[in-house]
Amino acid sequence: MNADARSNADAFRFGVGRMVTDAGKPAEVQAVPACLGRPIRVARVITRLNVGGPAQQAILLTAGLDRTRFRTTLITGVVGRDEGDLAPAARTRGVEPVVIPELGRAIHPLHDLLALGKLVRLFRRLQPDVVHTHTAKAGTLGRLAARLTAVPATIHTFHGHVLEGYFSPAMSQVFLRIERVLARRTDRIIVLSPRLREAMLAMGIGRPEQVEVIPLGLDLDRFLRAAQGQDDLRAALCIPPDASLLGIVGRLAPIKDHPTLFQALAHLDAGDQVPHVVVIGDGERREELRRLAQSLDLAPRIHFLGWRNDLEAILSELDVVICCSRNEGTPVALIEAMAAGVPALSTDVGGVSDLIVHGETGWLVPPGDPLALARAIEVLLADPALRHRLAAAARPVALGRHDGKALIHRMEALYVTVMARKGGRA
Structure with a gap:
């Protein structure tokens, strides 16, 4: 059994299942680094697939990346009781998420440790080239797991941030310090708008050459x-x-x-x-x-x-x-x-x-x-x-x-660029 087939089987054992892509081909295609010799494996981690921009983007990218050049696994937690659930919409687009029940929005030390352990084991089986995280909790646990398993490249998208208006000033400072530390070990930080980029840099999160604006893309x-x-x-x-x-x-x-x-x-x-x-x-x-x-x-x-x-x-x-x-x-x-x-x-x-x-x-x-x-x-x-x-x-x-196809093409180019700079190391 080759590595891709083995990662498929392991993903099914680990959670609900592995995604199936259905992508159109972009007009201009950036080739996968020749030294890699196979599609780039992307592990996409999001805290939950609740109704909103982060989940819509995660589903769009998982379903839309060119399957001849990328193999993507979508990993998620579970939605809250009163939240709308986009998992059915994901399955309609051919994406079957891997579900880690302990991965949730609320801070829960035991559940967070269990989720981290499961992410580590999953990454060891999938052997991703890129771990791309969305939302705060997934960004923390996903990047830690990537570090622990020596994943070649990590990318995090700030769809906004929880550093103002969500928690007490003291807790906000704790989360700010965590984000600063994580940014030092992140290859690329994506923000959705120029003002959000300015805000991240002003808070000391990331370096100017590291923080890139890629607007939200949607199926409109x-x-x-x-x-x-x-x-x-x-x-x-x-x-x-x-x-x-x-x-x-x-x-x-x-x-x-x-x-x-x-x-x-x-x-x-x-x-x-x-x-x-x-x-x-x-x-x-x-x-x-x-x-x-x-x-x-x-x-x-x-x-x-x-x-x-x-x-x-x-x-x-x-x-x-x-x-x-x-x-x-x-x-x-x-x-x-x-x-x-x-x-x-x-x-x-x-x-x-x-x-x-x-x-x-x-x-x-x-x-x-x-x-x-x-x-x-x-x-x-x-x-x-x-x-x-x-x-x-x-x-x-x-x-x-905010066209969805434009987002897909930008993200494909980013993955190829990041892996090329890594020398195609897997």
Whole structure:
């Protein structure tokens, strides 16, 4: 049995299974280093396949890399109870993830040690040339396991970061020190936007020549095909056809700061002109947010939809999509809204301003400011021509900068370059 066949069999023994790729061929192909003499083996590690940009990108890359030049294994933990699960979407694309149940988002010393041990054993069997990690926990454990097993190359993608707004200042400092140490042993650090690159370097994570900007890539075709002018959602929720309808998409978690949106709605003039809002997503704050809506007398106008598989249809009925997070990398919800031709209103945090130019491709407000958000909502809803202009300018930005095929080609070139610099060592 050759090495690739043996790694396939071992992966099935270790978890759920090994991926099957289904890739198109890029127009310009960079050859695998001749000294390697076989496809590059990539082990891709992500904490969990919950609904969001990191999981979408991990699935897209695993399924999309040219199978004649790359063999990719996707390794993941399990999603939380109230999180949407993209594992079925991965399997639809021919990707069968290897699941390590102990690999989870929460800090759990015993589970983390078990996950590290399983990653070490898995890497010894798969013998990857590159370990590419996504998200914080997978980035820590995956890179440690790669170091312990002498994997030739390691790459980590910061889809955002958890160093602001997620933990206490003391814990944030601990995680910052860990990231600085890990960066010294990482061949390439990928960030999704120039501002995120500036933030990483300012915090002492990585060196300028080591940190590379590769924008998030997504499959956006379905947002181009969505039927316009349908009112199925409004009818189902008993929303009048002439009422304004806002939407917010994401986990119901503190960092997303839904209360600022609810409080902004409470600041709007009372009466029939107050818009309705659909809240798409789920999470630990669901019941707390329901109570807040009731306490603000907004319950009839705030509709909690949970996770949905028909986002393109929902977006086609919205007047504005809102992101009011306190920290973000490059929000997928905004990219998808822009691709669907829906104007975007967001807090100016993280890499959002690399995506949205205020007054040109969207509207930006300070984080945690309900009054500023309320004023922005009023401005946008009062001016249909402005909304149309913003949406028209934003759509080509989303489609051009965040195309999934472009991401695949960039990542293929990066893997080849990193392995060439290693001399094709396996």
